[in-house]
Amino acid sequence: MPVVHAATNRSVAACPRSDLPYGEAVYEESGFIVLETRPGWVRIRLDKGSGWIRWNRGPELHRYEDLVTHSMSSLQRDWDGFLFRTPNGKRWKPSARTDRSIEVVEVERPDGKLWFKVRLLDASPCSVREPKTVAIGWVPAYDANGSPRVGYASRGC
Numbered sequence: 001m002p003v004v005h006a007a008t009n010r011s012v013a014a015c016p017r018s019d020l021p022y023g024e025a026v027y028e029e030s031g032f033i034v035l036e037t038r039p040g041w042v043r044i045r046l047d048k049g050s051g052w053i054r055w056n057r058g059p060e061l062h063r064y065e066d067l068v069t070h071s072m073s074s075l076q077r078d079w080d081g082f083l084f085r086t087p088n089g090k091r092w093k094p095s096a097r098t099d100r101s102i103e104v105v106e107v108e109r110p111d112g113k114l115w116f117k118v119r120l121l122d123a124s125p126c127s128v129r130e131p132k133t134v135a136i137g138w139v140p141a142y143d144a145n146g147s148p149r150v151g152y153a154s155r156g157c
Contacts, residue, residue, distance in 0.1 A: 034064075035146070050146065064141065064148065065107045065114065071152035072125055075100040075118075075139065079149065083137025087115035094135035098122055101131060104150065114141035116150055126157035 032053070033045040042055040079100060082091040087110045101124045106117035117138050121131040143149050 033148075045146075065104075065116070068116065068150045068152045069104045069107065072157070073102050073104055073118075073150050073152045074124075075102060075120075076143075076147070076149055076151055078143070079139075083118070083120065083135055083139060084115075085137065087113075087138050087140075089138070092137070094120060094137075096122065096134040098134045099124060101125065102150065105136070108138075115139065116141055118150075124157075 032042070034042045035045060035050055036043040037055070038052075040054060041052050043050050043052050077100075081093050083094060084091050087108055098120050099122070101121040102118040103121065104116045105119055108115050108117070115138050117136070119136050120134040122134050123129070123131040125131055139149055141149055
């Protein structure tokens with residue numbers, strides 16, 4: 001059973017976890033969802049919140065922005081429908097229909113917060129026709145709860 005170090009109010013406590021969320025970086029290669037790295041440590045997503053675990057340089061780390069940039073991506077089901085003109089800028093809601101498929105075209109970290117510039121599509125690239133661009137705008141990488149806003153398909157269509 002892995003031991004995760006959960007930080008609360010500047011104190012650290014060990015808390016055993018049995019079911020940790022995981023992601024798939026490439027076909028059938030799963031691993032922890034890493035949110036942040038520091039020398040010798042990585043902060044991973046837990047069933048509730050996040051926690052730190054020791055990291056020995058053995059396993060390969062895949063950055064979230066690389067996974068969504070180099071894969072078929074989509075906005076999560078709970079996406080509120082808004083895009084931003086610039087990171088942290090004015091938000092707006094495209095009026096055209098979309099299935100939430102996107103192409104990530106740019107990545108920025110203003111004030112240390114990750115944002116994706118996306119090309120919002122009307123259909124998946126796996127559909128029988130070429131998808132059309134609905135809008136281009138920015139989305140924050142994480143929602144208010146710290147959950148990833150953009151998902152990716154490690155297996156393709």
